[in-house]
Amino acid sequence: MKIIIASDHAGLELRRELVSALQELRAEVHDVGPTTNASVDYPDFAKTVCRAVAAGEYQYGVLVCGTGIGMSITANKYRGIRAALCTSEFEARMTRAHNDANVLCLGQRVVGVGLARSIVEAFVATPFEGGRHQKRLDKIREAESENGR
Numbered sequence: 001m002k003i004i005i006a007s008d009h010a011g012l013e014l015r016r017e018l019v020s021a022l023q024e025l026r027a028e029v030h031d032v033g034p035t036t037n038a039s040v041d042y043p044d045f046a047k048t049v050c051r052a053v054a055a056g057e058y059q060y061g062v063l064v065c066g067t068g069i070g071m072s073i074t075a076n077k078y079r080g081i082r083a084a085l086c087t088s089e090f091e092a093r094m095t096r097a098h099n100d101a102n103v104l105c106l107g108q109r110v111v112g113v114g115l116a117r118s119i120v121e122a123f124v125a126t127p128f129e130g131g132r133h134q135k136r137l138d139k140i141r142e143a144e145s146e147n148g149r
């Protein structure tokens with residue numbers, strides 16, 4: 001499984017923990033950074049991750065900022081990206097099973113390391129259910145086209 005991960009300065013420590021967690025799951029992880037605590041703008045890092053996931057280069061993207069909100073707002077501007085901000089394992093499972101989410105967003109200032117690890121593990125372990133959910137994803141795609149995304 002190939003995963004691309006990035007954060008801003010406010011998500012750096014949690015991102016590093018999640019890189020380790022994903023490697024323990026034997027995922028191939030591409031860590032985009034940043035490498036220092038210097039203040040950066042989360043949309044720049046979301047862009048790199050979302051473009052790569054939308055291009056099919058990675059199965060999933062993971063984005064961490066202070067709350068996860070800015071990353072999720074940005075990520076959902078990209079065509080083909082279904083980004084989910086999760087604060088529980090339940091949300092992580094459901095967003096894979098029902099929404100086929102391909103980008104997971106987390107807030108370092110919101111969730112602890114242990115919970116974040118469980119959320120990531122649940123996300124990557126849960127398959128999309130298809131069935132009735134597929135036609136809903138088709139409608140999301142239609143909405144993207146309608147709005148010029």
Ligand SMILES: O=C(CO)[C@H](O)[C@H](O)COP(=O)(O)O
Nearest residue numbers: 010065066067068069070071
């Ligand atoms: O959570 C975020 C966006 O949703 C950012 O990480 C947060 O806004 C950064 O704040 P600051 O520049 O004060 O560290």
